[in-house]
Amino acid sequence: MNLFKNKNNSKNRNYMEDEDGREIAISVEHLTMEFKVSKDKIDTLKEYIIRTLKRNKVAPKKVRILDDISFKVYKGERLGVLGFNGAGKSTLLKIISGIYEPTEGEIKINGKIAPLLALSAGFDKNYSGKNNIYLNGAFLSMTEDYIDEHFDEIVEFSELGESINYPVKNYSSGMKSKLGFSIATTIKPDILIIDEILGVGDIKFKKKSNEKIKSMMEEGVSVLLVTHSLKQIKEICDRCIWIENGKLLMEGETKKVVKAYKKNANKDKKKSKKKKKSKDKSDDDKKSDDKKSKDKKTEDKKSEDKKSKDKKTEDKKSEDKKSKDKKTEDKKSDDEKN
């Protein structure tokens, strides 16, 4: 470590490291974002002048989307962002990729970013797929030579074949996203920013795009991933942050954060369950629990019953009864089979 530190201390532009000497890819400090959501937004000059003269300009109401968020992504690290809908995850990614300017706070980025956010946003619908490769490449800050070099690769990966010569307005949405994905992923970035992208197009392409992203993640690329798929987060990310209502709720190892996140989600579900008193068991975990208990039941029914009782002290008695009934039924059927 010390050796590296000495080496790193040589003056390098854009170079960032924390106190421990780990190189930082993205550093977000006290990030706050506010959007104006005034009900009567002044967007005509007449209104502006009249209101200024009358002095009843209402200060626009502001909504805080992100509130004092700080975190770091180290080089080569894969950070997952968890949070329910409307928590501010996408806004965070947009700010990091430079689309929005934060109200307060600072963002430092060390390296070339590839934001895989809106893949077909830069398409011109009257252009052929071919021309759109160049146009979209330009929007992603590629140079002409670079696209020339990778043109065949893009066309091949997109699986469009002859359709590459047709105008994009005749493309299906799947074709569009396939082309967009193929263009955006030719960049060799230092930092990859992904918002719910894993899985574009049909099953075949989904598999291919997943592999492509995984191959991009290799070779020490830092990743910032937003997704609702806990499976993907567990698979990919080393560390996670959990944002709720614009605040950083938790930061830490993936396992720990995912567990807490899941628990929170289940708690909410249970609450709503109690209210509705619905009989449906929509919870995946419970299903899996049931399955497990089913398997175990045949081995030692009584002790398992006790355990499950202990476990489900929080649950309602009626539910316990139901599960008991179920179990006995299951047992009967099992016995019959045997």
Added chain:
Amino acid sequence: MFDTFAEKKFLLKQLVKKNLTSKYKDSVLGILWSFFNPLLIMIVFTAIFSMLFGRNIDNYPVYFLSGRLLYDFFSSGSKGAMNSIKKNSGILKKIYVPKYMFAVSAVCYEFVNFLISFAILFGVMIVTGAEFHPTLILSLIPIGLLFMLVFGLGLILAVCNTYFSDIGYLYNVFTLILMYASALFYPIEVVPVRVQILFTLNPVYTAISTFRECVYGVVPDFLSLAYLGVFAVTVLIIGIILFRMYEKKLSLEL
């Protein structure tokens, strides 16, 4: 993102190309309209006004066209830059692209259009038997200064129009007034002498009159060019400063 000049240059090229192709999409003649449009307008104006003002003006078609081309560039260039941010809000809200690139590309696109229609001016000069004077080279000065003026004004308007959309409508009326105040199709001598001073304060008229002098073989007045230069540079500086101040806030207003 967009750190090197090559990346910006390529984006600019693509944006100008996109404007060119989208403007004439679905039209049979396509880019040829860039020639025909000023030509047809010139024919109409010549037919109507050469009887009124023909006696005072030497070679009316060239007189009209030399003014009209510059005015067209001014009006469509500044309007293009003005609308560039709003028009591309879909892209700006989803991808990071330096916003000024859209304003630059709009002005550059109109400039390309202007250069294309220049061929019409030369064609008309040949057909009408007008002489090609060496002072024609000097016409690059008023053109360059006009470009700066259009770009600076476009940046200012782009910021204002994003905040208040009625700036756009207001500006359309303003350019109409400016057209009549630029002596496009009538000789300046028609205007009373006292009012002529007002005309010389109009930078678009100054650009047109100095450009015309170059076409007609007169070395343009230095004072007029200096006035136009100072005006254009001032507007350009204000435009750049204003745009830089508001650039980052613009995506929140879209």
